[in-house]
Every structure is written in C-alpha cells, then in structure tokens.
Amino acid sequence: MAYWLLKTEPSDFSFDDLVKAKRAVWDGVANNTALIHIRRVKKGDLAIIYHTGDEKAAVGIAEVVTDAYPDPRAADSKVVVFDLKPKQRLAKPVTLKQIKADPLFAEWELVRISRLSVMPVPTAIWKRINQLSED
DNA sequence: GCCAACGTTGGC
DNA sequence: GCCAACGTTGGC
Numbered sequence: 029m030a031y032w033l034l035k036t037e038p039s040d041f042s043f044d045d046l047v048k049a050k051r052a053v054w055d056g057v058a059n060n061t062a063l064i065h066i067r068r069v070k071k072g073d074l075a076i077i078y079h080t081g082d083e084k085a086a087v088g089i090a091e092v093v094t095d096a097y098p099d100p101r102a103a104d105s106k107v108v109v110f111d112l113k114p115k116q117r118l119a120k121p122v123t124l125k126q127i128k129a130d131p132l133f134a135e136w137e138l139v140r141i142s143r144l145s146v147m148p149v150p151t152a153i154w155k156r157i158n159q160l161s162e163d
Numbered sequence: 164g165c166c167a168a169c170g171t172t173g174g175c
Numbered sequence: 176g177c178c179a180a181c182g183t184t185g186g187c
Contacts (some may be wrong), residue, residue, distance in 0.1 A: 035173085059172090059182075080173060124174080143172045143181055170183075175176105 030068070031149035032075040033138060034090070043077045043088040047114045055099055055109040062146040069096045069110045076149060076157060078138070085121035086157055090114055118161035132156055 034054060036042065046052050057063060073092040079085055094111040127133045133156075137147040149157075 037173090061182090084174075141180080142174060143179095145172085165187085167186090168184085170181105172181085173179095175178085 030070065030073045031151065031154045032065070032069065032073060032092075033078055033086070033147050033149050034075050035078045035080050035145040037081050038079040038083055039081065042079065043090075043114065043117065046077065046088075046090060046112070047117075051093065051111060051113045053109050053111050055101070055107075057109075057145060058107070059143070059145060060106075061141075061144055063106060063108055065146045065148060066096050066108045066110065068148075071095050074115065074154075075112060076154075079121075083121070084124040086118060086127075086161070087121045088114060088117045118158075120161050120163070122157050122160045126160055127157075130156065130160075 041052070054066075057066060069092055071092055071094055075090045075092060076086045077088045077090055079087050090112040092110055092112050096108045096110045098105050099107040099109045124138075127136075128139055133139055133153060136150075136153055137144050141147075
C-alpha cells in the first residue's frame with residue numbers, strides 16, 4: 029500500500045467536489061513524470077488531496093479504488109488514470125507554508141518541484157502531515 | 164540529436 | 176502580474 033499526493037486547482041475540481049461526487053476518475057494529467065508515478069498507483073492506496081492556487085494546502089484524504097489504467101478518453105495510450113473516493117477531510121488544512129517551515133519536508137517533490145502534480149509520499153511525511161492537521 | 168523558442172504550472 | 180522551473184516543439 030502506497031501513499032500519494034494529488035494536486036488539484038480547487039476552482040476546477042476540489043475535495044468538496046469529490047465528496048459530492050462520491051467517486052471520480054483522476055484524469056487530465058499530461059506531465060510525463062506525473063504519469064510515471066500514476067502507473068504505480070494501486071487499488072487500496074491512499075492519497076492526500078492538495079489544493080493549488082489561493083489555498084496551497086492539503087485538505088483531505090482519498091482512497092484509490094482501481095489500479096491505474098489507460099485513459100479511455102485519451103488518444104495517447106501513455107495517458108493513465110485511476111478512480112478514487114473521498115475518505116476523510118483533514119481536521120485542519122496543512123498549508124504549504126507549514127510544510128516549507130519543517131525541515132522534514134525539504135527534500136520532498138512538493139517543495140522541490142512545484143510543477144509536479146502527482147508524487148509519492150514517504151511514510152514519515154504522511155505521518156507528519158496527519159499530525160500537523162490535528163495540532 | 165541538439166537547442167532555441169515557446170507554453171504551462173504554480174508559487175510569490 | 177511576474178518569474179522560475181520545467182516540458183514540448185520544430186528548425187537545423
């Protein structure tokens with residue numbers, strides 16, 4: 029079981045939208061590095077949903093409900109997607125500011141590669157984010 | 164195959 | 176609104 033972080037622009041698709049929809053296909057990713065990560069996504073994995081733009085904060089946890097599969101709506105077979113459902117909202121959002129302030133996160137892609145929209149989350153980072161959301 | 168020009172993302 | 180950090184495209 030692996031952990032992921034998924035970025036989304038909330039005015040486009042937010043964690044609330046996922047809660048309302050109850051289930052969604054995570055599509056629209058074109059970046060090759062992000063697609064390489066998506067290919068490793070498995071049913072049962074958990075994902076942090078992170079809002080970009082004005083919010084810049086982790087807001088909720090989602091559960092992956094399918095393995096990665098080729099996007100049936102994409103012409104390019106390299107494009108892969110997966111389905112997920114909402115699991116829980118974080119008690120409090122964890123902001124990018126908080127993440128940048130903590131040295132534990134310094135080497136993480138979220139801080140180092142701002143454009144990357146899908147990335148793995150090491151267990152230590154997963155735990156710390158959950159901790160920060162409860163403080 | 165290289166690289167300049169351009170486009171995109173996301174933070175500031 | 177700007178810019179850094181990429182990725183992509185197209186000419187050579």
